[in-house]
Amino acid sequence: MPISTTDSLGNALTLHDTASVDRVNDFVEGFIASEARAVRVLEAADDPSPTVQACCAALHMFAETGDAPAQARPYMERALAGAAHATEREQRWVAAVAAWVDGDILRAAALHEEQARLHPRDLASVKLGQYHRFNRGDSPGMLRMALLARDAAAEVPYLHGMLAFAWEQCHLLAEAEAAAQHAIRLRRKEPWAHHALAHVMLTQGRLVEGLQFLESVNDTWTGLNSFMVTHNWWHQALFLLELDRHSEVLALYDSQVWGVAKDYSQDQINAVSLLARLELAGVDVGGRWADIGRHLATRQPDHVLPFLDLQYLYGLARAGYWTAAAALRDSLAAHAERADAARDGTVWQQVCLPAAEGLFAHAQGDWGAAVRHLGVALPRMVEVGGSHAQRDLFEQIFLHALQCNGQWTAAQNLLQPQCNAQPQSRRLARQAGVVYAALGLPSVSASVASSLT
Incomplete structure (x- = not known):
């Protein structure tokens, strides 16, 4: 017999096992706080409750691999089978995760936005909706969802961190800084707010201040998921890189950025991006590409997100895995050709594919081809996802290609x-x-x- 209870944010839950509420709270609180404890919901996987099963499915999808939907689907089947007995809010959460598993990201994001309107304290749904909008370059959509929750969840620091990053991605920097500072006043350990404020300070050229800020809060980056901890250290490394403190950047790369979860997509692209930036700044990175290459070479062509594929491709090429890099480029071209234009096909075809050709050409030293292909892609690169700071890598590569090709005026x-x-x-x-x-x-x-x- 299902029982009715609530999660820690006051959202109604329908569970079969009373012990599962703690595991659901681990997911909800851990997810919005970027903490590793979110995975504890898997300990409740025997509970057939739709919310539990959908949370387990979402965790598998966050692997961002081609086989993630297959890993998530058994949980979704159980979630959907019992959804009729759940609350309307839980049914929408299940439907949104199911749409994600089925590859219908537009439907998933729309359901999360509807959830934010009807149940604004469902912050795990808001956070997941922002994730989908972010991966499509839809920063206004990210902001819209967070604003829907602002009044109902004003006391929750993580909601203000979500607002801060959405404001920043919309280039509304004063609002972003205010939201981030408010989040940090509510809770000093709010890594997503730290991350948003780092973006603001980097964008505004406040490099010394930004570095000092991150150094003042990095003692709180404990118990986080691997993406959050490595990515915040990556941001600290960016400030150091702009200030030409190269030995410190290399030390952070070795100790904090690379090595937490080497098989995870986000850790891999943090590493690729930082090594590439170091080399573009004229730094000898030694043999560090080799280890990244070994891990990237074990990947099958996933084509989960274009932003990921582009960095996998460049990392493989820079590491000297030319056969694997060429195979990924060809697989990406085939994927773009068959991609559904109504969903995201045009992004793969018109943005990701020329960008991939440009990155491959740059790694080969074919400067003219790099300029030609990247020049086509760059005006629309926001559509592949990633943040302003992350996509800056592609502009740096383009600028380097212009210089190497003797196009000094354009440079x-x-x-x-x-x-x-x-x-x-x-x-x-x-x-x-x-x-x-x-x-x-x-x-x-x-x-x-x-x-x-």
């Missing part, structure tokens, strides 16, 4: 606005010096170099 037009926005960046100042020297403007080159002395 100057791309680089100088970045220098204006980041006056503390020693990395950008060095690059500008090279560009202006090549353009026969040594006095400008000297001026740029002296601005940071």
Whole structure:
């Protein structure tokens, strides 16, 4: 006989085992707080309650692998079988996760947004809806969902962290900073708010302040899931990289960014991105690509998210796994050709595919092809997902290709606005010096170099 109770946020639950409520709370609280304890819901997997089963399915989907739906589907079948006896809120949660498992992300996101309107304290649903919107580059959708929950869950710090990141991705930086600071006042250990504030400070060129802020809170990054802990350390490394503190970046790469969960998608792309940025900044990374390559080479072509595929491809190529990189590029092209245009086919075909060709060409040293293909993709790169800070990697690669191809005027037009926005960046100042020297403007080159002395 099902029993009625509530989760820790006051949302009604229908459970078969009273002990499952603690495991559901582990999922809900752990998910919105980016804590590893979210996986404890799997301990309740024998409870046929629809909410429990859908939470277990969602955990499998977060693996972001091609076989994740197959791993999640048995849980979804049990969830759907019992959904008629659950509450209307639980039925919508089950339907949203089922849509995700079936690959219908637009339907999943729409259901999460409806849930936010009707049950604004269902913050796990809000968070998952934001995840889907983020992966499609829909930052206004992320913000819309979080705003729907703002009044009903005003006392929950993690909701303000969700708001902060959504504001930031919409380029509304003052609102983002206010929301992040409010979240941190409510709870100092709010890693998603730390992450959002790091984005704001990086975007505004507050490099020294941003580094000092992360150093002041990184003692709280404990008990987190591997993505959150490695990604926040990745952000700290970005500040150091802009300040030319290369040995410290390498030390963070070795101790914090790479090695927590080497088989996990997000840990892999953090590592690929940071090594690539180091090399573009002129740093010798030694043999570090080899270990990433070994892990990427064991992947089957997943095609779960275009943003992931692009970095897998570049990582394989930079690690010297040319056969695997070429196979992934060809598989990606085949996937793009058969992708459903009504869902996300145009992104794979018109954005991801030319970007993949450009990244592969760059890794090969074919600068002209890299410029040509990346030039097509870059204006629409937001559609592949990822944050502004993450997608900046593709602009850095494009800029490098322009320079290597002798397109100095185009490079100057791309680089100088970045220098204006980041006056503390020693990395950008060095690059500008090279560009202006090549353009026969040594006095400008000297001026740029002296601005940071």
